[in-house]
Amino acid sequence: MTPPATPSFSPKDKSRDGLKYKTKLGTALAVVLGDVPIVEQVDKRKAALKAEPHNKFFKKEYDSSVAQVSGQQSKHPHKDRKAFEVWERSFVGEKGRLPSAVDVEHSDVASVQERKIRYAEHLLRSFGVNLQMT
Numbered sequence: 001m002t003p004p005a006t007p008s009f010s011p012k013d014k015s016r017d018g019l020k021y022k023t024k025l026g027t028a029l030a031v032v033l034g035d036v037p038i039v040e041q042v043d044k045r046k047a048a049l050k051a052e053p054h055n056k057f058f059k060k061e062y063d064s065s066v067a068q069v070s071g072q073q074s075k076h077p078h079k080d081r082k083a084f085e086v087w088e089r090s091f092v093g094e095k096g097r098l099p100s101a102v103d104v105e106h107s108d109v110a111s112v113q114e115r116k117i118r119y120a121e122h123l124l125r126s127f128g129v130n131l132q133m134t
Contacts, residue, residue, distance in 0.1 A: 022047040025123075029069060032076050032120045042069050070127040077120040084113040 020035075021027045026043025033039055045062040052058055087110045091099045104110045 023050065028119050028123055029073070032073055032116055032123065033069070038065070038069050038072060041065050066127055070124065070129055073120060074124060074129060077117055077124070080113050080116045080120065084110060084117065087113065 019027065021030060021039075021043045023043050023046045025046050026039060029039045029042060042062075042065045045058065045065050049055070049058045049062045087107065088099060091103065091107075091110075095103075099107075099110070104114055
């Protein structure tokens with residue numbers, strides 16, 4: 001008996017043509033910051049750098065745009081954490097217990113806030129920003 005055929009994916013499935021952003025970085029930044037010009041700028045520069053990784057001009061432009069976006073983005077985790085804490089307090093007031101991961105997942109407000117916090121913290125770490133929990 002022969003084993004079933006291995007599923008294969010066409011190279012077209014990996015294309016990001018249908019998406020607004022050409023890189024994963026651009027998509028992740030859009031989750032945190034929204035659809036703003038700086039996100040599009042970083043995405044374009046990252047795509048150009050991926051196309052020509054040894055180009056010093058593209059590297060310099062990309063580094064400068066990352067510095068700009070990391071400054072803007074460093075404010076977002078704090079605001080999102082505060083909004084999440086407000087939701088947690090209201091949940092405890094309603095239900096009389098702390099929310100579980102399932103509760104967070106089922107809440108439209110909390111799941112969006114949690115996802116923004118995770119993305120923001122991951123991006124800041126990847127940019128080399130030291131996160132201090134205060």
